[in-house]
Amino acid sequence: MDRLISYLSRFFMILAGVALLLLVLLATGNVALRLFHVPFAGTYELVSFLGALVTAGALGHTQRRKDHIMVDLVTEKYSPRAKRLTDAVSHGLTSVLFAIVAWQVFRWGENIRLSGELSETLQLKYHPFIYGVAAGFALLAVVLFLDTIGAILHKREDEE
Numbered sequence: 001m002d003r004l005i006s007y008l009s010r011f012f013m014i015l016a017g018v019a020l021l022l023l024v025l026l027a028t029g030n031v032a033l034r035l036f037h038v039p040f041a042g043t044y045e046l047v048s049f050l051g052a053l054v055t056a057g058a059l060g061h062t063q064r065r066k067d068h069i070m071v072d073l074v075t076e077k078y079s080p081r082a083k084r085l086t087d088a089v090s091h092g093l094t095s096v097l098f099a100i101v102a103w104q105v106f107r108w109g110e111n112i113r114l115s116g117e118l119s120e121t122l123q124l125k126y127h128p129f130i131y132g133v134a135a136g137f138a139l140l141a142v143v144l145f146l147d148t149i150g151a152i153l154h155k156r157e158d159e160e
Helices: 002-035 043-064 080-117 127-152
Strands: none
Touching: 002 043, 002 127, 043 127, 080 127
16 A cells, blocks of 8 residues: 555656646746747646646655654654654544545536536636646545554654
8 A cells, every 4th residue: 555655646746747847838938928929828827727736746745755844842842652642643634634625626626527617718628637636635635544544553754
């Protein structure tokens, strides 16, 4: 299971990197075209969609690597057992939260898809971007769930 999640988190991070590269190229190209008074229509839409994919795609991988900012002013004074309990509860609750977020974002994507709604400027079907964001949140929920199990089973990175 850990190997599958590792593969998925790296895959999502690669997709996020590709989306970031496209976002930068699009924004830079649009600025360059503005110099000649021919900006690319729909840049704002595409940058928004790609930005959402960048953020959601990086969540699972970042959580696996523990690269998020963590403030532990209070918990640094805890015993190892109390830290594990705090981590288990925290990861468990946030896992549930992000599972609900993923489900709700997916439902929103389904509503957009079923209604046939298109983006305002480019008239693109944008529900695939919404599904991508839902998948990123779902992966984060799974990683947090595995972190919960790891905390319960005494697997902390600072004790290894």
